[in-house]
Amino acid sequence: MSTISPVTGHYVTLEVDGLEYKVFYLENGTGQPLVCQHTAGCHNHQWRGLLEDDEITADYRVIAYDLPRHGKSDPPENTEWWKEEYRLTADHYANFVIALCDALDLRDPIFMGSSFGGNIALQLALRRPDRFAGVLAVEGADYSPGFYLDWWQHPHANAAQVCASGVWDLMAPQSPDADRWKTWFYYSQGSESFKGDLHFYSVDHDLRDRLGDIDGDQCPVVMLTGEYDYLTTPADSARTAAAIKNGTFIEMPAIGHFPMSENHAVFRKYLLEGLAALRAAKA
Secondary structure, three states: OOOOOOOEEEEEEEEEOOEEEEEEEEEEOOOEEEEEEOOOOOOHHHHHHHHOOHHHHOOEEEEEEOOOOEOOEOOOOOOOHHHOOOOOOHHHHHHHHHHHHHHOOOOOOEEEEEOHHHHHHHHHHHHOOOOOOEEEEEOOOOEOOOOOOHHHHOOOOOHHHHHHHHOHHHOOOOOOHHHHHHHHHHHHOOHHHHHHHHHHHHHHOEOOOOHHHOOOOOOOEEEEEEOOOOOOOHHHHHHHHHOOOOEEEEEEOOOOOOHHHHOHHHHHHHHHHHHHHHHHHHO
C-alpha cells in the first residue's frame, strides 16, 4: 500500500542584506504559522515528524525551511559566494528569518528553532518582538561557546563522517535506533555549512547582558531542552529563561539535542506543552 504525504514543498525568492536567495520550504497544516528552523549543518528533513503530525497540523500551519547553503536552498544568487568563507552572523540570520516571514506574508507566526535555531529564536524575541506571537527556543541558551572548531573540516578527515559522528552522543539512548541513524545521515550531508553555522552558535551569539531587554510580554519565550544535551544543558536554558520577563523553561527527560528528529513521539508531548504555555502567556 502506498501513502502520499500531505506535506508540500515550494521555493520562494527573497532579498536579504542586498543578496538574492531561492529558499526551499516544506509545509503542511492550517491555522497559526509555526515556522521551524533546523539545527546547524542540517536541513528541514529534521521536522518531517512534525510536518506529518495530524494533531498539530490541524491547528498550525507548520513551515520548515532550509537555510541558504543547506538542503535544497542554494547559496546567494548574485554574488561570488565561493570566494568568501561562510560565517553566519546574528544580524544576517535574523534579517533572513524576518525576510522569509514577510515573503510568505505570515501573520502572528510562532518561531521555533533548535540548537543554533534556538539561539536565533532568542535573538528574534529581542530584535523584533512585534513580528512574532512568541518563540520556542529548543536546545538554546544566552551563550554557547566553544564549538567553532577548525578540525570539523581538517583535510585529513572525512568531513561528512566527522560532522555526522560528532552529533551521535548528543542523542538520548532511549531514542529509536532508526531515528538516531536518520539524524546521523542528515548530518553526513551538511558538512560544508556546519562550521559557518557554528560561527553564529559559538562566536557571534552572546545575549548574556541583553536578556533583560527581551519583551516577554509582547513576545513570550518558551525554552525546551533535553536532559542529554551537553552542548546547551538544561541548566543553561533554565538560567536563560529565568532572566527573561515572562520566560518559561521546560526540561525534556529521555531526549537529547535533536528532539524533533531523534524521537518526535517524545518531543511532541513537550512541544504541545510549550505551545500551551505560549497561549497562556498571550491570554
